Amino acid sequence: MDDEILIGEGVLLDARPASFASRLLGSLIDLLVTGVVAFAILLLGVTAGQNLDAAAGSALGIVLAVTVMVVIPTTVETLSRGRSLGKVAMGLRVVRDDGGPVRFRHAVVRALVGVLELWLTVGSVALITSLVHPRGKRLGDMLAGTYAVRVRGGQRPLPPLVMPAELAGWVRHADIRRLPDGLALSVRQFLGRVDGLHMASRVRLGVELAADVERYVAPGPPPGTHPERFLAAVLAERRDREYAHAIAVARQAAVETALVQRLPHAVPDPAS
Incomplete structure (x- = not known):
C-alpha cells in the first residue's frame, strides 16, 4: 500500500498523508509567521540601507529576500526535522518517502522550489499539485522525495482486552x-x-x-x-x-x- 512504510526491522508502519485542509491551515500559519519575520527584517533592512547607494541597497534587498524565502525555511525544517510552527499546530511532519526524517538537502530542495511555486506564483502551483497528487505532494516534495504525514490526532486507543x-x-x-x-x-x-x-x-x-x-x-x-x-x-x-x-x-x-x-x-x- 502507498501509505505504508517498511522500516529496517521489516515492520510495516501506517503513515497516512496529511489531509489537504490540515496542510492548508498549517501553511497559512507558517505564512503568517513568515510575514511577521519578513516585516521585522524589512524594517531592519530599511534602517540599515538608508546610508547605502543604489547597488548596495539592491544587494541588501536580495540578501533579505533569500533569507526569508530560503534560509529561514531551510533552517527551521532541518533543525525541527520537518516540523515548522504551522505543522506543529496541526499535528503534521514532513518526512522522506521511506518514513525517515528530512535532512538538510531535503529542506534546501523544498525551499528552493518553494520560491517558484509558493512565492512567485502566490502558492497557486503548490495548491494545484497538492490537490492532484495522491499523497498531497507539491513540486518541492516531488523533487526532494518528501511528503507531509499526520503524527497525532488520528489514532484512537483500542478498547482493553477482556477475558471471556x-x-x-x-x-x-x-x-x-x-x-x-x-x-x-x-x-x-x-x-x-x-x-x-x-x-x-x-x-x-x-x-x-x-x-x-x-x-x-x-x-x-x-x-x-x-x-x-x-x-x-x-x-x-x-x-x-x-x-x-x-x-x-x-x-x-x-x-x-x-x-x-x-x-x-x-x-x-x-x-x-
Missing part, C-alpha cells in the same frame, strides 16, 4: 507458544475494530486469524468456540502471563541487588 469467562479455565492451562509479532498485532487491531467492520469481512478475518493463532495453542479451544472469543482469550492470557513474568523478573532483580549490596563475612550492615 467461559474460556478462562481452558486458556489458563493451555500451552501458548510465542505468537509472531505481526500476527499478534493483526489480532489486536482486529479485536479493537470489529464493531466498525462489515459483517462479511468481520467473519472472514475472524476465521482466518483464529486458524493462524490456533497453530500456536495446544490443546485447541472447546468445540463451538466463537473465533473472536478464542482470539480474545489467547491475547488476554498472553498479556497476563507476560505481566506476571515481568513482575517475577523485577522481584528477582531486587533480591539479587540486595544480596550484592550486603557486606561480606557476616559484617553487619550499617544502620540506615
Whole structure:
C-alpha cells in the first residue's frame, strides 16, 4: 500500500498523508509567521540601507529576500526535522518517502522550489499539485522525495482486552507458544475494530486469524468456540502471563541487588 512504510526491522508502519485542509491551515500559519519575520527584517533592512547607494541597497534587498524565502525555511525544517510552527499546530511532519526524517538537502530542495511555486506564483502551483497528487505532494516534495504525514490526532486507543469467562479455565492451562509479532498485532487491531467492520469481512478475518493463532495453542479451544472469543482469550492470557513474568523478573532483580549490596563475612550492615 502507498501509505505504508517498511522500516529496517521489516515492520510495516501506517503513515497516512496529511489531509489537504490540515496542510492548508498549517501553511497559512507558517505564512503568517513568515510575514511577521519578513516585516521585522524589512524594517531592519530599511534602517540599515538608508546610508547605502543604489547597488548596495539592491544587494541588501536580495540578501533579505533569500533569507526569508530560503534560509529561514531551510533552517527551521532541518533543525525541527520537518516540523515548522504551522505543522506543529496541526499535528503534521514532513518526512522522506521511506518514513525517515528530512535532512538538510531535503529542506534546501523544498525551499528552493518553494520560491517558484509558493512565492512567485502566490502558492497557486503548490495548491494545484497538492490537490492532484495522491499523497498531497507539491513540486518541492516531488523533487526532494518528501511528503507531509499526520503524527497525532488520528489514532484512537483500542478498547482493553477482556477475558471471556467461559474460556478462562481452558486458556489458563493451555500451552501458548510465542505468537509472531505481526500476527499478534493483526489480532489486536482486529479485536479493537470489529464493531466498525462489515459483517462479511468481520467473519472472514475472524476465521482466518483464529486458524493462524490456533497453530500456536495446544490443546485447541472447546468445540463451538466463537473465533473472536478464542482470539480474545489467547491475547488476554498472553498479556497476563507476560505481566506476571515481568513482575517475577523485577522481584528477582531486587533480591539479587540486595544480596550484592550486603557486606561480606557476616559484617553487619550499617544502620540506615
